[in-house]
Amino acid sequence: MVGATRGGLAPAKEGVGKNPERYKLVEPGTIFYNPMRILLGSIALLDEGQPPGITSPDYVVFRTRSGMVHPRWFYYWLRSEDGAAFIRTLARGAVRERMLFRRLVEAEIEVAPYDSQLKFARAIEFVERARAAAEAQLEAAKALPAVYRRAAFTSAEAQRWTRVRLGDLLLEPLRTGISKPARPGADKECLTLSAIRGGFLELSAKKTVGVTDKEANGAWVRAEAFYVVRGNGRLSLVGRGALAPRVMPAPVLYPDLLIQVIPDTQAITLGYLRHVWGSEEVRADVERRARTSAGIFKINQANLAEVRVPLPDREEQEGLATQLDRQLAKSDEVRKSAEERLAAVNNVPAALLRRAFSGDL
DSSP, X not given: OEEEETTEEEEOSSOOOSOGGGSEEXXXXXXXXXXXXXXXXXXXXXXXXXXXXXXXXXXXXXXOOTTTOOHHHHHHHHTSHHHHHHHHHHOXXXXXXXXXXXXXXXXXXOOOOHHHHHHHHHHHHHHHHHHHHHHHHHHHHHHHHHHHHHHHHSSTTXXXXXXXXXXXXXXXXXXXXXXXXXXXXXXXEEEOGGGEETTEEOTTOEEEEOOOHHHHTTOBOOTTOEEEEOEESSGGGTXXXXXXXXXXXXXXXXXXXXXXXXBOTTTSOHHHHHHHTTSHHHHHHHHHHOEEETTEEEOOHHHHXXXXXXXXXXXXXXXXXXXXXXXXHHHHHHHHXXXXXXXXXXXXXXXXXXHHHHTOO
């Protein structure tokens, strides 16, 4: 089973249903799309050399006419800005817009000379290989932080560290923030869940809320406090943590979906807490203690306080935090470089299409 996604060809999310004879054959050189989601980019090409498959009976499957329109050229044109504009002119629907095949075949488009299409088709093969290499480099760069943390927290030495309850490392009890909806024009600001990014609070991720001074009391973000996500629809996102900056540029509240952690920095350094909180061991402990209700995973203050934290002495904590800071900064540079390479590669098809139309290929 194959499907069409915003990224192109992909395995189908669901298996074959009760009537397999209704599924449509997809052979090399075939373009197919989801008529209900084509405006979101759900269109794909099964290229030459790829094994044939089947796709949903709800999909539109077609081939271009040989010698007139090359399938690889037409597929990339449909995914271009011009192609997207063309699709929007054909989409119809009272509830959800869709593009039926009869509208596609009745429409007229400007087609590049066939020899230019062939040159584009050959050139795009090299682009796709470069894209695959850039994507692989980006995925490897994204994996580096986890690799560095795993090396730091799963070593033989790390296994000998004492495991300490989070609750025993605090100066104050854990507490949640305020529960108030956004209110445009209100005089106070509150963080949103998207403020938890990369181990640090992103203070620009906020909304205005209408609360009194009394309601806001005790719910202000504190400098160098640690904030943990209390609930989320995805278990992997519950318990993520982020450190507030040393100096707060302006007062901001935190919501009740975050739990405030005030660590005893004589027992656990801030830098070490930020790194160890992202370790596999702590993540697994958090997820074990989370509970689910109505599709939402949550961890309360009592269960969060029971999470065990691997704890070396302060000197080791500081050395490990410094080492990981350096490694993660380097991995961030590698990731950004890989993103720039991928962005550059992704711009090539549009440039090639322009050259194909102008006859420069």
